[in-house]
Amino acid sequence: MNALRVVRLGLARGGIELRLALTYWPDLVQTTVFTAIQILVLFLMRGHHVPGTTFSLGSLTLPSVIGMGFAFGGLMAVTGFIAVDREDGTLLRAKAMPDGMTAYVIGKIVLSSATTLIGMVITLALGLIAFPGISVSASGAATLGWVAVLGLLATIPIGITLGSMIPSPRFIGVVLLPFGAITAISGIFYPITHLPGWLQAIGQLFPMYWLGLGMRAALLPSHLASVEIDGSWRLPLVFLALALWSVLGLAVAPVVLRRMARRESGSRVAARRERALLRAT
């Protein structure tokens, strides 16, 4: 019974945070700027063709970008949320409340899932309207559904883990840099088959590639699988890879989070505040 009550508190928290994120304009700018840039890039690519076909490169990239959105909204954004909340004392407040940490984490999951899915819906709607070749069949919708769910499961726990590990929000670059590198080798903006084999191998280690592939499988005509590795959408492997990352993340995140939370105290937050204020002057 109590578990249900805590989940309700977490849902309420996530709901309030989502409403604030969607109504507080500085936040709204921050969250929409990324989507806006993506869309701009897609439009610029619309006139180009996938090598060896007459298919629009923009249409090929749009599902990949939806996949990347999960890595961004689930992983990068959550890393940032946790790092910021540690620094400004939000997390300590959660810790000072009964069931506060659990509700805090549920709230963050709700917030990041919702913003990621909203981003997906916007980009998808745009794709259906303005990009030739993007369509959602019944089986495509099912694929979209399970890839989205697994995508959140595979990315959010990693975001929580990284956010708990970096010492302050200023270290977000440490995460952002490899994130950019992984994006480059995950076949998001260009087919992965055009990369050297060893880079393809590295790219396939991370969830972003599989998120992109799963979304392409869901939204593109089947003949485009020809530009993929093995000329196939490899959906069983998409499932397996994302499921493995989910299991790994779900196993590691609670341990790292708990360890970090145990060490949070008023004097730690005060010390961070002092450092941040020093930097500001």
Added chain:
Amino acid sequence: MSDVAAEVRGLRMRYGAVDVLDGVDFDIRAGEVVALLGPNGAGKTTTIEILEGFRARSAGRVTVLGTDPEHGGEQWRARLGVVLQSWRDHAKWRVRELLDHLGAYYARYATPEIRRPWDTAELIGLVGLTAQAGTRIANLSGGQRRRLDVAIGIVGRPELLFLDEPTAGFDPRARREFHELVHRLTDREQATVLLTTHDLAEAEKLADRVLILAGGRILADGSPDELALRLSAQAEVRWTIDGQRFVHPTDEATAFTRKLFAQHGEAVRDLEVRRASLEDTYMALVQEYEQ
């Protein structure tokens, strides 16, 4: 609830090779307001964080509301209030919204004796933020934010409230308002409070009992008056005669003033008898310790 809210015996805290706390003993009785004083680095914050369950101790026995803080569960947590110094957390939230939300965490932990949480509107009134109930927290003044911190700390009607340097950085008016708020709390709610402060006048004003912590130990433990008396029975007598000021320290203030009147009668003006203040006691104790 038992008579003792917190019990600390032989508390030690070691960082590397340094013992910050070296055998600290004290009790906090239910309904008491206890001030923990001490120079910077004496371990006040460490002590309070150990009691709050935010920090693991090196050795010793600590019981807070009947539980070891290191093993306190959510049920135990719900009976405590911690007033944290806010910075910019929950900046986008509105005052009423945040108190409503955080209050809900305590609803399950209500008991027949203690209704939890506090009614939001009533609580906002108590801390004097009624006019700001719909304001975004980012737009509150420093003093208002601090009162919100107190409101968050007490929203679950804690049986024991921790205040770590609650008025640091306050202007005199905000400080007075804060003291009135604590008085209202302790009078109306019989809350037990442990506070740390650097402000001796604040400790004298708020606390039933004062603990002085220096060198990792409790140097003194008693009411502000007791401490002042214990350390120095001396008082200072000041008066003027024909516009000329006189100051005389004495152990026998009553006998001295009687003699003064016998000698000069009505010519004695502006008579003041000043007991040693908590500040005098504190300085003497800390100096003694440092030598």
